Amino acid sequence: MDLLQGFTENIAKERLFAAGDRLLLAVSGGLDSVALTELCHRCGFDFLIVHCNFQLRGAESMRDEEFVKQMGTRYGREVVAGRFDTAEYAAMNKVSIQVAARELRYRWFEQFIKAGRARWIVTAHHLDDNIETMLMNFFKGTGIAGLRGMVPRQGNIVRPLLFAKKDELRAFAVEAGLQWVEDSSNESDKYTRNFFRHQLIPLVEQAYPGALARLSDNLDRMREAEALYRQSVEGWKKKLVEYRGNEVHIPVEKLRKAEPLATIVFEVIEPFGFTPQQVEGVVGLLDSASGRYIRSRTHRILKNRNFLIITPLLESEAAHILIEEGREAVDYPEGVLQLQRVPAANAGVLDQGPGVALLDAGLITFPLLLRRWRPGDYFYPLGLRKKKKVARFLIDNKVSLAAKEKVWVLEMDKKIIWIVGMRIDDRWKLGPRTQTVLRLTAMRQ
């Protein structure tokens, strides 16, 4: 089949974009993107060209940039070239050069979309790329999503050449008399791809003639299998996940019955930055005491009675955390606050470390409010009969400036009942008539 015809048919079949949409072609100047540009030109699509100069290959990088600019002149299309300090970005963000290049590229492309300069980002990834991606994922270890490879459309990014083999692109480019540049670099992604292209696939083709075609069929099958997998996952999420404000609540008993548990837990926590390696720990929370938690880079998942609660790691100065009756654990920026009710008769044996407060539960009414201290705050420190400014209290206790910023107070009815981890208010201390003790424990992280 004619490549141009395959190209237009694939765009229609996958409903990638409409004929009049403005496209942003990502063009390196290599064979794939040069063929893509020619195809878009022949289709009469409305496009501009962007070129990323990652400045990793000295003069060659400049040659490529110049080459793509000339392409723009030839086609009468705008070319925008961006230069990036990729090595520095990689060092600063502690990522590989590959990841750095990808992040820089797509972040830059997104700006064009946001500015309304194009509707779709178009890349030249083809079938060979996709099979290599799948094989890489397969041998590095992956779930079902890794085996369906890249999809034709993902957000603003469209990949209209995923149907085409590299050989077909080359034949088209040669027949059309196109020129392109060769990338002499040996970066690790290319190295890995070459391993599959030149070693693994030929070896497999020898043992199983036609394996490449069947791997291509696998991609299609896995794409559909993943769609069915997603339907189940979404069904489970609907059953298991309750959104409450900025918290996500997951009922422990329902989750315990979910089957297959590990994968469902993974799918529930993954959007909050948790990794596959943390799944086992989260499953462990099901049977742990209130107050145990596991953190991702952005969130914390906390066991609280019959729920696992996912909360964003708080950074806001103004954070006010309301503690409802019955809550046994609360997440706050400095750690976790545990709440327990104990009969007064047992209070003697309670651990009374610095992070612990023992209050007369009979005098406490919920909700309580957990917040940072403020300059105007005052309270009646345990042992004193008169009120004292919290600011003064902190100075008297020689709290450093840095530590002061981490001081939180627990408030009831606009009265402070505890400077968290330091001193309770005298009015709520245990007395001879205390029947139940509210035991608060501040667990710092």
Place this chain on the structure above:
Amino acid sequence: MDLLQGFTENIAKERLFAAGDRLLLAVSGGLDSVALTELCHRCGFDFLIVHCNFQLRGAESMRDEEFVKQMGTRYGREVVAGRFDTAEYAAMNKVSIQVAARELRYRWFEQFIKAGRARWIVTAHHLDDNIETMLMNFFKGTGIAGLRGMVPRQGNIVRPLLFAKKDELRAFAVEAGLQWVEDSSNESDKYTRNFFRHQLIPLVEQAYPGALARLSDNLDRMREAEALYRQSVEGWKKKLVEYRGNEVHIPVEKLRKAEPLATIVFEVIEPFGFTPQQVEGVVGLLDSASGRYIRSRTHRILKNRNFLIITPLLESEAAHILIEEGREAVDYPEGVLQLQRVPAANAGVLDQGPGVALLDAGLITFPLLLRRWRPGDYFYPLGLRKKKKVARFLIDNKVSLAAKEKVWVLEMDKKIIWIVGMRIDDRWKLGPRTQTVLRLTAMRQ
């Protein structure tokens, strides 16, 4: 970890069988099954040993049989050895030696289960086997089920060693001072496995150290992913598939909206012997006329108005097929019968080939009955005023003995209205007052 401990833990974790269950150990005499036997012996399980002698390796086959019998003596357990004419079975059934051996083996094992001589068939498949199976499936082309490899339990078959590496089995066998036989054969399954074991996996391990461990993790992940996939598939089937007697009805409009269509169609038709290659054809039926069909080895899927109907290919002599009002296509052993209603004014242009009958629809009441002719049958052949025995009619028309067996009649209210494909009954022919024609077409396959 100790292999014996891993073995018992795995049996518990996967809930494979209870300690007191009687087991049927499939023992070839090779390393894997020898280690399995020793493990079961140490656990004190109740088992008997079965050995398949496929008689493919001459003296070596006899040596192995003898070896396994001696194992039985050593362990004080019953050994049953079965001898199979595998080559003959393969030739007769037109299958490979591998497939023949597998079919013979499992069919024989099943007889022990049915006879109550054991509860579970236990095989010695291990982790390396399973990774090789997955790789084989992957490169031969597969869906999600092929990528999760063998499962620890499937029907009566349990595989308690899937967690263990071949190396671990060997170390255990050596340490326990066990003896085993080596299989000198070079059958194609073994050849393929050797390709993965000695060529592909080492190559990948070089490029991605630790790949084998990650492939093992893939198996676990895929097993869970497949479970989620199955949940969706079952949900779709419940929505789409209606069982009516021995027919399966699938509403066309509902199926058309199913997403992802191809895979859902595959999962719906696969249990009836259809292949992945037939999916596209079945999707095509959605838009085809009533009467179009596709056959598997055992079933036919037929487009009838707003339904796809799956029916077993009929073989019974006594088949009686009831045709309800509104049916436009009916499946019967000799082909498909199409039914159409046409205004009499248009009847002149209708194709009137030998397979077509034109009847006065006003005289017909449903249901009709389609069945094979019987010796006592008679009817009023078109053009004759008196009745005639069908047997006589067939003789007069020089229908051969073989062809006679394929003659069907269409009956209404115990009266024959059509000798299918030959002659209608005079009483239901078109007349001057006919308003609507019932046009019947017998399409032979």
